[in-house]
Amino acid sequence: MIYPWQADDWNRLQQLRGHWPHALLLHGQAGIGKLRFAQHLAQGLLCEAQQANGEPCGACVACNWFAQGNHPDYRIIVPEALAAEAGLNNAADEKADKADADEGKKTRTPSKEIKIEQIRGLLDFVGVGSHRGGARVVVLYPAEALNIAAANALLKTLEEPPAGVVFLMVSARIDRLLPTIISRCRQWPMTMPAPDVATRWLAAQGVAEASALLAEAGGAPLTALALASDENRALRDWTLKQLAAGPDCDAFACGEALQKLPVPLVLGWLQRWMYDLLAQRTAGAPRYFPQASAALTRCASQADASAFARFMRTVTRQRAVENHPLNARLVFEELFIGYRDLFA
Numbered sequence: 009m010i011y012p013w014q015a016d017d018w019n020r021l022q023q024l025r026g027h028w029p030h031a032l033l034l035h036g037q038a039g040i041g042k043l044r045f046a047q048h049l050a051q052g053l054l055c056e057a058q059q060a061n062g063e064p065c066g067a068c069v070a071c072n073w074f075a076q077g078n079h080p081d082y083r084i085i086v087p088e089a090l091a092a093e094a095g096l097n098n099a100a101d102e103k104a105d106k107a108d109a110d111e112g113k114k115t116r117t118p119s120k121e122i123k124i125e126q127i128r129g130l131l132d133f134v135g136v137g138s139h140r141g142g143a144r145v146v147v148l149y150p151a152e153a154l155n156i157a158a159a160n161a162l163l164k165t166l167e168e169p170p171a172g173v174v175f176l177m178v179s180a181r182i183d184r185l186l187p188t189i190i191s192r193c194r195q196w197p198m199t200m201p202a203p204d205v206a207t208r209w210l211a212a213q214g215v216a217e218a219s220a221l222l223a224e225a226g227g228a229p230l231t232a233l234a235l236a237s238d239e240n241r242a243l244r245d246w247t248l249k250q251l252a253a254g255p256d257c258d259a260f261a262c263g264e265a266l267q268k269l270p271v272p273l274v275l276g277w278l279q280r281w282m283y284d285l286l287a288q289r290t291a292g293a294p295r296y297f298p299q300a301s302a303a304l305t306r307c308a309s310q311a312d313a314s315a316f317a318r319f320m321r322t323v324t325r326q327r328a329v330e331n332h333p334l335n336a337r338l339v340f341e342e343l344f345i346g347y348r349d350l351f352a
């Protein structure tokens with residue numbers, strides 16, 4: 009099933025039937041369900057009793073194979089790290105992974121890149137004919153995870169695609185794709201969910217404060233859903249209170265309380281808060297924390313915008329090295345002291 013905010017994209021895409029592009033690049037913000045959409049589209053293309061609007065029937069042999077993850081004319085290519093985490097694997101790969109594990113090779117860190125070996129394996133797949141006589145479909149997610157060697161290997165196939173092969177590339181960061189890859193795909197920007205549709209969906213998933221979380225997630229419902237069950241939410245709320253205190257922010261308490269959290273997570277909170285402070289000053293409305301609007305207004309009036317902008321750059325620089333922090337506690341202390349000093 010696709011998400012309720014995707015019906016329009018689905019219907020418009022069906023107009024391409026009859027001259028279906030051999031490579032479709034579905035792109036848009038993270039957390040709006042692009043992967044599920046691509047998988048549903050793949051199932052629709054493989055279904056042998058397709059419904060009028062391109063919907064898969066859910067009952068034919070192809071749909072059953074698809075649901076079990078072993079349709080012979082379907083491949084999904086994801087980085088190893090993601091496959092392990094989300095169970096996004098082809099049944100055949102899972103067997104191979106298990107064999108690896110059995111041989112005790114699982115000690116290395118799973119790769120976050122799509123590697124050339126994966127693309128080579130894919131080329132074997134597209135090189136042989138269709139098992140069922142219909143389309144062969146490849147979902148590649150996220151496309152920005154293709155490393156250079158893998159992207160170049162894929163490029164040749166995208167230039168001269170074998171008949172009947174459809175690539176569904178999914179990306180939240182097309183700015184990171186090779187222009188040569190982009191130019192060989194039909195680009196399809198996925199529609200952002202309307203806030204009321206997204207809020208209703210979140211409420212139906214049992215999320216309280218749906219609209220506040222949706223705002224914090226930048227309008228992406230799946231990100232909002234993840235935030236709702238975030239085990240660090242209490243600390244997040246505590247940190248926002250510290251930030252809201254402006255000149256009274258207790259930087260040492262922040263270092264102490266947050267030191268065990270992943271650095272990127274805390275930097276993300278700080279970045280969104282700073283974004284909102286600037287937005288409050290310039291546009292008069294916060295984007296991520298509308299529920300903290302009063303505190304943002306108060307803080308925004310206590311320092312000048314250029315100091316905010318400078319501090320924002322400091323946080324951004326810290327994000328660039330966030331995966332190799334020297335000492336999380338010191339990093340946080342220094343940042344929160346810098347924040348407090350904005351109001352001095």
Ligand SMILES: [Zn+2]
Nearest residue numbers: 055065068071
């Ligand atoms: Zn079917």
